[in-house]
Amino acid sequence: MVITLIIDRKNRKIKTKIVYYGPAMSGKTTTVRTLFRLFNLENRIKSLETSTGRTLFFDFGNLTFKAAEWIIEVNVWTATGQNYYIETRPTVLRGVDGVIFVADGQRNLLEENLRSWKELKNLLRDDIPVVFCLNKCDLKDIISIEEIKRYIDANNDTCFLKTSAISGINVLEAFRLLMKKIFYKK
Ligand SMILES: Nc1nc2c(ncn2[C@@H]2O[C@H](COP(=O)(O)OP(=O)(O)OP(=O)(O)O)[C@@H](O)[C@H]2O)c(=O)[nH]1
Ligand SMILES: [Mg+2]
Numbered sequence: 350m351v352i353t354l355i356i357d358r359k360n361r362k363i364k365t366k367i368v369y370y371g372p373a374m375s376g377k378t379t380t381v382r383t384l385f386r387l388f389n390l391e392n393r394i395k396s397l398e399t400s401t402g403r404t405l406f407f408d409f410g411n412l413t414f415k416a417a418e419w420i421i422e423v424n425v426w427t428a429t430g431q432n433y434y435i436e437t438r439p440t441v442l443r444g445v446d447g448v449i450f451v452a453d454g455q456r457n458l459l460e461e462n463l464r465s466w467k468e469l470k471n472l473l474r475d476d477i478p479v480v481f482c483l484n485k486c487d488l489k490d491i492i493s494i495e496e497i498k499r500y501i502d503a504n505n506d507t508c509f510l511k512t513s514a515i516s517g518i519n520v521l522e523a524f525r526l527l528m529k530k531i532f533y534k535k
Contacts (some may be wrong), residue, residue, distance in 0.1 A: 354446055363405055365531055366424040366444055371451035372458070372465040373430035376484040379514035381427050382525075383454070385410055387521055396457045406437045407427060423528070430465065431477050439472055447478045454483040454491040454511070463500055467530035470502070479507050482525050486511040487518070506530070 355364040394410040
């Protein structure tokens with residue numbers, strides 16, 4: 350396994366990069382905004398947006414935690430889901446340590462989720478941990494995790510969660526799960 354975490358022994362700092370990835374409008378930006386709001390840090394997010402509020406390129410923000418003598422800095426990015434900006438996504442994924450895949454849980458968007466998942470699999474090394482979020486679970490007609498698993502060629506290590514970026518359901522849990530996978534992977 351190639352270790353991509355950046356360890357600065359002198360300043361006792363560990364840097365890690367995670368990316369929220371998924372199809373257009375699945376809720377990546379909303380998820381990250383909710384995550385930062387839960388830490389009272391929403392003003393730390395920098396977004397490059399189109400005039401209509403869609404993500405242009407990425408959103409970015411840092412979260413820092415203390416663990417024993419060490420400072421852990423998590424660089425949080427979202428990729429834009431719009432196909433028009435497809436060339437930006439490999440750049441956003443460069444040097445990533447873990448991915449939260451934000452699928453749109455609405456049943457009629459299965460194709461879009463699968464297309465984005467395939468694209469991610471082509472861009473990502475196999476040993477990078479992934480947490481799969483079936484987002485918008487507050488809406489009606491949401492596909493079940495069992496069902497989507499039949500279409501997704503995930504490895505056994507991938508966790509699946511139902512989330513709602515709007516109401517905050519499982520947003521923190523997904524983040525925590527990914528952190529565990531990054532720091533405790535074999
Ligand atoms: N009901 C519901 N709506 C959501 C949820 N998450 C996001 N949305 C809505 O979905 C739309 C798109 O959300 P964004 O967070 O901008 O989606 P995105 O994935 O960042 O979109 P792009 O960056 O353009 O790919 C917005 O209208 C959000 O309010 C959710 O959990 N539930
Ligand atoms: Mg966005």
